[in-house]
Amino acid sequence: MHYDDAYQNSIDDPDGFWLDAAKALDWDNAPSEGLGADRSSWFAGGQLNLCHNAIDRHVDAGRGRDPALIYESPVTGISRTYSFSELQSEVAQAAGMLAAQGAKLGDRVIIYMPMIPQAVFAMLACARLGLVHSVVFGGFSAAELAKRIDDCAPKLVLTASCGIEGAKVIPYKPIVDDALARATKEVSALLVWQREQCSADLTSAKEKFWQDELANAEPADCVSVSADHPLYILYTSGTTGKPKGVVRETGGYGVALAWSMPNIYGARPEETYWAASDIGWVVGHSYIVYGPLLNGNATVLFEGKPVGTPDAGIFWQIVAKHQVSILFTAPTAIRAIRGADPAGDLLRNAGPDSLRALFLAGERADPDTVKWVGEQLGKPVIDHWWQTELGWPALATCIGLGSDPAPIGAAGYPVPGFAFRVLDENGSEIDPEVTGNLAIKEPLPPGSFRSLWQDEEGFRGYFTAFEGFYATGDAGVMGEDGAFRVMGRTDDIINVAGHRLSTGQIEEVVAACPCVVECAVIGGADDLKGEVPVVFYVSSGGDENDGVGEVIGAVRREISPIAAPRHVIAVKALPKTRSGKILRNLLRAIVNGWEITIPQTIENPEVVQATIDHYEAVVA
DSSP states (O other), X not given: OOHHHHHHHHHHOHHHHHHHHGXXXXXXXXXXXXXXXXXXXXXXXXXXXXXXXXXXXXXIIIITTSEEEEEEETTTTEEEEEEHHHHHHHHHHHHHHHHHTTOOTTOEEEEEEOXXXXXXXXXXXXXXXXXXXXXXXXXXXXXXXXXXXXXXXXXXXXXXXXXXXXXXXXXXXXXXXHHHHHOSSOOSEEXXXXXTTBOOOOOSTTEEEHHHHHXXXXXXXXXXXXXXXXEEEEEEOOTTSXXXXXXXXXXXXXXXXXXXXXXXXXXXXXXXXXXXXXXXXXXXXXXXXXXXXXXXXXXXXEOSOSSSSSOTTHHHHHXXXXXXXXXXXXXXXXXXXXXXXXXXXXXXXXXXXXXXXEEEOSSOOOHHXXXXXXXXXXXOEEEOBOOTTTOSXXXXXXXXXXXXXXXXXXXXXXXXXXXXXXXXXXXXXXXXXXXXXXXXXXXXXXXXXXXXXXXXXXXXXXXXXXXXXXXXXXXXXXXXXXXXXXXXXXXXXXXXXXXXXXXHHHHHHHHTSTTEEEEEEEEEEETTXXXXXXXXXXXXXBSOOOOHHHHHXXXXXXXXXXXXXXXXXXXXXXXXXXXXXXXXXXXXXXXXXOOOOOOTTBSOTHHHHHHXXXXXXXXX
């Protein structure tokens, strides 16, 4: 089926479209309907187990010897491939270990782990038993971990003795101990995977070594659950300081991911697929763990960085080594690789010829970066867009459906099931090529969230801004060709002397300047104009502020003199989270003199003071 037909069918007959898609999974009881009468639930009456669909059914089909999980850890020097049979054995044993701790159907399990196979085993073991896992990004502070413990009241916490960030070993046990001391909710047990890079000590009877408990466990079978049974809780940032626990239901999520792998990504069973992300984020849940395995792909688990472990060729070396067909990463990773290997020598030396396409998501993919990596690879580079709440791509070029590539700078076309609109402040649709509020008409397709953990009011808040629509919180533009550009959060729209300007649009222009490696544009307060654009950029010539004229000239020429930046500041590096997102709120605080709060997820805390110093030097 071609993209146009698939999309129209999904909108005209969502019930029939997704019931047909559900046939890709094994069901213990087939669902009696697709879309429920409430216009939000999916696959009523269905019973299944997602771990069985990800692992056991492939073993049953004779693929037990095929590769399933490929672990590449340049920070430890370990490289190991687990077959589907080996993965089944590891996961069943881990499930037996969890059951032996008293965990039962519906209990929550927090997983605070680095990027090691045991983290994946734990996630799948929870799915095997109908436990609800909540993966917390390894390295989050004790305070943030404690908030999550108190919110979901886990039966168990699983951790490792340490994580490794580049060359730095980070002990995890002290962080977990502190979190448990802060939390008001008690846990039954803490299981610690002991790594040789750092030993952890047990300090109470509740604490146990994972290896010891695993050795004494009996393998556990899959437990059938209803389609609406929670698979996991994944916390995302909240505006009140309280994290929002996005709840993902088993059946709809499984159907959506199983559909997405061949139809969006064009991934064929038995190929190797690699999402270079972290299991602590939604990309890791959907496209390191569940999506590829549901589709019968080998999936890559990478413990390292795009540069520095050991160099900017590591991505391409792994692609060549394991014949990766589809690679998915964040634009910031490509920018880092480009900065370290601008001529692409390491890429060519590795010879990543197996790659059919590179997908980008997680932040805006600036056209200059897309063009550079596309020229180096000679393969399609495809931006796409989604959110933690949605669970899987909502805007994309569906290469498996023969979709025409979206223009560079666009996030893509609506994925089947997602009815996008661009609305004004009153909720009315606006014309193409005009920036507005990006919204999705109800019902949301399978795989999207249907609740926040114990926060129904917060969940309904997503649907109150525009009646009948899910408000994404992003600003967007629909082109005349139907492709959508996501311009950034709606709070990234600045008002300059009565003119509404998208900082995302300004960033695109700035990023295209030859002197710019990467950039961020934010709004600074101005007594006369209300707000003015302020540019922070990493210069191709170091931190010398010699690109001011070029940047201002480009913005005046390509957008308008009204959009010309008030200040242009060159820095050696932009402050980012460990997932690669630029900390624009921090930059706003610096520019506007607000209280500066450094988030626990920051990748490079030393950059903050350097950024302040550069800014003050320019505006002095």
